[in-house]
Amino acid sequence: MSSSSRLDDPEESFMTEVENFFNTAPPLKDHSVIEEKLKGFIERNSHASENGVSMKRIVCVTSGGTTVPLEQRCVRYIDNFSSGHRGAASTECFLKAGYAVIYLHRRGTCQPYCRSLPDDPLLECFESVNGSSVQVQQAQAEAVRKAIANHHAALQQGLLQMIGVALRDLGSRAMFYLAAAVSDFYVPWESLAEHKIQSSAGPLDMRLAQVPKMLSVLRKDWAPLAFCISFKLETDSHILLEKASTALKKYNMHAVVANELVTRKEEVTVVTTHGKICIRREAGDDVENPLIELLVQKHTAHIEGNKGTMEGQ
Numbered sequence: 001m002s003s004s005s006r007l008d009d010p011e012e013s014f015m016t017e018v019e020n021f022f023n024t025a026p027p028l029k030d031h032s033v034i035e036e037k038l039k040g041f042i043e044r045n046s047h048a049s050e051n052g053v054s055m056k057r058i059v060c061v062t063s064g065g066t067t068v069p070l071e072q073r074c075v076r077y078i079d080n081f082s083s084g085h086r087g088a089a090s091t092e093c094f095l096k097a098g099y100a101v102i103y104l105h106r107r108g109t110c111q112p113y114c115r116s117l118p119d120d121p122l123l124e125c126f127e128s129v130n131g132s133s134v135q136v137q138q139a140q141a142e143a144v145r146k147a148i149a150n151h152h153a154a155l156q157q158g159l160l161q162m163i164g165v166a167l168r169d170l171g172s173r174a175m176f177y178l179a180a181a182v183s184d185f186y187v188p189w190e191s192l193a194e195h196k197i198q199s200s201a202g203p204l205d206m207r208l209a210q211v212p213k214m215l216s217v218l219r220k221d222w223a224p225l226a227f228c229i230s231f232k233l234e235t236d237s238h239i240l241l242e243k244a245s246t247a248l249k250k251y252n253m254h255a256v257v258a259n260e261l262v263t264r265k266e267e268v269t270v271v272t273t274h275g276k277i278c279i280r281r282e283a284g285d286d287v288e289n290p291l292i293e294l295l296v297q298k299h300t301a302h303i304e305g306n307k308g309t310m311e312g313q
């Protein structure tokens with residue numbers, strides 16, 4: 001096929017855009033080490049069985065913000081607001097529900113079981129006793145004890161394309177929960193200045209290219225049987241639900257979780273082809289608890305629905 005006829009077809013031209021995006025990006029550091037670890041994790045968890053039948057479900061949670069470098073030897077970057085609280089809280093809920101979790105985040109993102117730790121600088125949480133041993137300050141002791149206990153309880157129970165493909169064999173038992181705030185714009189690697197941009201050159205004029213949304217590729221090619229949940233964030237409540245419904249159809253998601261920037265910790269709306277369900281946080285609880293409970297029920301129905309297909313035979 002000639003390159004001009006590829007560009008005439010919107011689907012072909014989108015796939016070319018995706019290929020270019022990956023081909024022009026610098027290679028993932030430690031690619032093979034990460035791939036090995038990932039395979040090992042999936043292997044161990046997909047063989048966990050109940051009555052001789054492999055039952056374990058695996059969810060990939062993407063969480064937190066993403067940065068856009070402005071130089072190849074990066075000194076400056078564009079960032080976004082996301083703390084990763086949603087992803088961390090959701091990971092705790094998925095672990096409690098018996099899922100194995102692949103938590104995909106950048107360094108500095110909020111971590112599961114650490115959300116309740118005090119904001120004080122780390123060293124202020126401890127004190128030295130008799131100059132030899134170290135103990136947690138009384139004021140922070142309860143929060144630290146709780147975080148450690150939750151983390152240990154979870155341990156006892158048990159890079160998106162790579163994860164998608166690696167999870168393909170798990171079929172409908174795999175779930176993607178895409179809560180990361182992925183940048184919609186970036187500067188292609190070949191357009192980036194190699195060295196630090198000099199302010200002496202005057203005001204900075206820069207064109208950002210659009211990042212191709214990978215949601216449709218994930219659904220169609222990387223993990224077609226997996227249960228896929230994406231998020232929709234807006235600051236304007238008037239357009240939120242409509243945008244979520246459009247994303248549901250456009251990317252063929254199983255559900256889209258709609259949230260508004262200022263109320264995101266109190267309220268979310270789960271949009272599916274069957275309707276919209278608003279979930280509000282109960283006092284003293286996280287909104288992620290009822291949200292994950294609902295999504296786990298929907299995932300169970302999805303697995304049941306696939307039993308009559310090729311996958312279930």
Ligand code: PMT
Nearest residue numbers: 082083084085086178179180181182211213214230231233
């Ligand atoms: O981290 P917190 O501070 O707790 O906040 C949680 C949250 C608000 C970040 C989270 O609840 C949320 O809404 N995450 C998605 C935010 C977002 O980027 O929405 P969007 O409308 O720009 O993107 C829609 C979906 O496409 C998202 O699932 C996103 O992960 C995905 N996406 C986005 C851009 C891109 N290039 N590729 C993608 O796949």
